[in-house]
Amino acid sequence: MPASPPTRPALRERYDRRQDELVAAAAREFAGRGYDQTTMAQLAEATGMATGALYHYFGAKEQLLRAICDQLMEPLLSRARQLCDEVGADPALRLRELVRLWVAHVCAHRDHMLVFQQERHQIESGERWRGVRASRKQFERLVGAELEAAGAGGPLPLLALLGMVNHTAQWYRPRGALSPEQIADGYVTLVLG
Amino acid sequence: MPASPPTRPALRERYDRRQDELVAAAAREFAGRGYDQTTMAQLAEATGMATGALYHYFGAKEQLLRAICDQLMEPLLSRARQLCDEVGADPALRLRELVRLWVAHVCAHRDHMLVFQQERHQIESGERWRGVRASRKQFERLVGAELEAAGAGGPLPLLALLGMVNHTAQWYRPRGALSPEQIADGYVTLVLG
DNA sequence: TCGAAGTTCGAACCGACGTTCGGTAGAGTG
DNA sequence: CACTCTACCGAACGTCGGTTCGAACTTCGA
Numbered sequence A, B: 001m002p003a004s005p006p007t008r009p010a011l012r013e014r015y016d017r018r019q020d021e022l023v024a025a026a027a028r029e030f031a032g033r034g035y036d037q038t039t040m041a042q043l044a045e046a047t048g049m050a051t052g053a054l055y056h057y058f059g060a061k062e063q064l065l066r067a068i069c070d071q072l073m074e075p076l077l078s079r080a081r082q083l084c085d086e087v088g089a090d091p092a093l094r095l096r097e098l099v100r101l102w103v104a105h106v107c108a109h110r111d112h113m114l115v116f117q118q119e120r121h122q123i124e125s126g127e128r129w130r131g132v133r134a135s136r137k138q139f140e141r142l143v144g145a146e147l148e149a150a151g152a153g154g155p156l157p158l159l160a161l162l163g164m165v166n167h168t169a170q171w172y173r174p175r176g177a178l179s180p181e182q183i184a185d186g187y188v189t190l191v192l193g
Numbered sequence C: 001t002c003g004a005a006g007t008t009c010g011a012a013c014c015g016a017c018g019t020t021c022g023g024t025a026g027a028g029t030g
Numbered sequence D: 001c002a003c004t005c006t007a008c009c010g011a012a013c014g015t016c017g018g019t020t021c022g023a024a025c026t027t028c029g030a
Helices: A009-033 A040-047 A061-086 A091-108 A110-118 A118-123 A127-149 A155-168 A180-192 B009-033 B040-047 B061-086 B091-108 B109-120 B122-123 B127-149 B155-168 B180-192
Strands: none
Touching: A009 A061, A009 A110, A009 B122, A009 B180, A040 B155, A061 A091, A061 A110, A061 A127, A061 B180, A091 A110, A091 A155, A091 A180, A110 A118, A110 B109, A110 B122, A118 B091, A118 B109, A127 A155, A127 B091, A155 A180, A155 B155, A180 B109, A180 B155, A180 B180, B009 B109, B040 B109, B061 B091, B061 B109, B061 B127, B091 B109, B091 B122, B091 B127, B091 B180, B109 B122, B122 B127, B127 B155, B155 B180
């Protein structure tokens, strides 16, 4: 059955840390080999554990996938909301800041992002994934609203921007020629003309 | 072992037709459920055959995936090359025609496209997929050259355009508000400003 | 109509993989 | 130290799914 977090608070910290390490390792492996083609044994080896130990932290393989998606979408959505509340009134500026945040997030979580895209079919159908879907939709709505305010209304600019930014995860490299900021600014320039 | 195509030419036609139907059905199933999560039994049911009969047309499940990728990339690449030879000198016009062709192809082969994206990890690594990778790269080079000629040089416009067009497979609907042509023209307007 | 080639069937095989479980060692607590 | 909660191990289990195979049935050509 599922994992059992420790009750003693001193140990809880270590437990949570280890759990996060596991998610990070899983994201790496899944992104490289695909979710289904990555075995629990490989995951165990990547983290230096035995297969059985994994189930101390997660009840099933699918929960790892869920954790990856949650760790990707939730911080993005909450930070985006926060930013939209803070930043001033100039729509173009707001949009630029939002896209910068977004691209930076994608670049910092390439593996999560790749997994998220590859497992689209699982996430887009099925009761268990309702929450993840909702986060994605809300974020898209948010971007759409900012785009409209900045003068790039209609479905096409939003869909184009979504395509660009999501695709970034597939080519961005930390030591590449383009920084996340440059990329983001380039995208904004494209959609705002 | 692999499939054995019939020698008699009269039967060869029917054999090829059935094989194509199989690929189409596989693309549909794979796109909806994912490659690994689709069983040969489901494939058999979708085509009205028994599992064993599938192996009359394909030696292994992976060959179906290969066929899907080939049917996607090869016609696209050859038609794009042909177009680049034919069309006149105005770079902006050439680019527009190319993107129209490309978007139309993506929209007409949504399932193939989705499978192609989902199985990226398999395709991008592994000896057997060298050919598919080469087609993809050549096509991207071709688009890059046309972009440069049209005044949108540098890596970002190309990467952005790739993102937009590929992403199209995930939202385009045949009876939707936007036609492939409208979509393509919208994209070109974005990248050419 | 006869033989060969082509097509389909579906049960059986077999390896792989997610998960379980009983046990062991370690860390915290008093 | 003793007692408990925590962390981990790794062999064993059970299932699932890709593939095989030999037999039946159909279509074709002469």
